Amino acid sequence: MPRSTKDLMAHAEAMAEAFEAYEPQPGDSAKPIPPTMAVKLAAFRRSRAEAELAEAVRTARRQGTSWRDVGEALGTSGEAARQKYAEL
Template sequence: MAPRSIEDIKARADEFADAFENYDPQPGDQDAPIPPVMAVRLAAWRRDTAERELADAVRAAREKRLSWREVGEAIGTSGEAARQRYSASA
């Protein structure tokens, strides 16, 4: 799978948020197990939301003049890898 851009991640997170906000619960929904496809969608939405929050946090950290090395250490990667991934959004 090719890396996605921050814009792609944000757009996908917005799509998932809209789907969840427009969901109309039915009687008995809370008692039923989550259908596998919904579980996958929920996990994907959570991942996209987390990726968006991380990109926002990196942007804020860079605005406060944290180095790419510090940002990379905070997310468990090298500064160069962090710069390559997030420099367009920072």
Template sequence: MTKRTIDQIVARADQFADAFENYDPKPGDRDAPLPPVMAVKLAAWRRDAAERELADAVHAAREQQLSWRELGEAIGTSGEAVRQRYGAKA
């Protein structure tokens, strides 16, 4: 899996948000099962939104002087991994 930058994640989340905001439901859509492609798109949108939220939380935590080690423990990885992924934005 290719690592994406925060800017790429934000841009992709914005694309998904636009697609969902512009979706015009058809009669019966509410009761019909979600088509597989839409289920995948929805899951990807949720993942991107969660990644954006995590990046914002890391940035806020760094502003409050939390260490990379503490953030790594909170996320379930090493502090170095968190610093590499979010350090440029934090």
């Protein structure tokens, strides 16, 4: 089920807090990353990227960029971009 941008941003913040609170242990870098940690790391990066993208769209819109141009930059239609990001 698709999540809203607000949900993605909240998840990104929660993941950031978890990663920032982590205290490295001796030998951490010598161990391979467990598969589930690799998934969590990828999800964290995706969440941060989504938050960065949402902020870029907000900035573009505040500066007068049309939904058509935003959509084109995203590789989609202006209407699809508006539907996804208008609530920001």
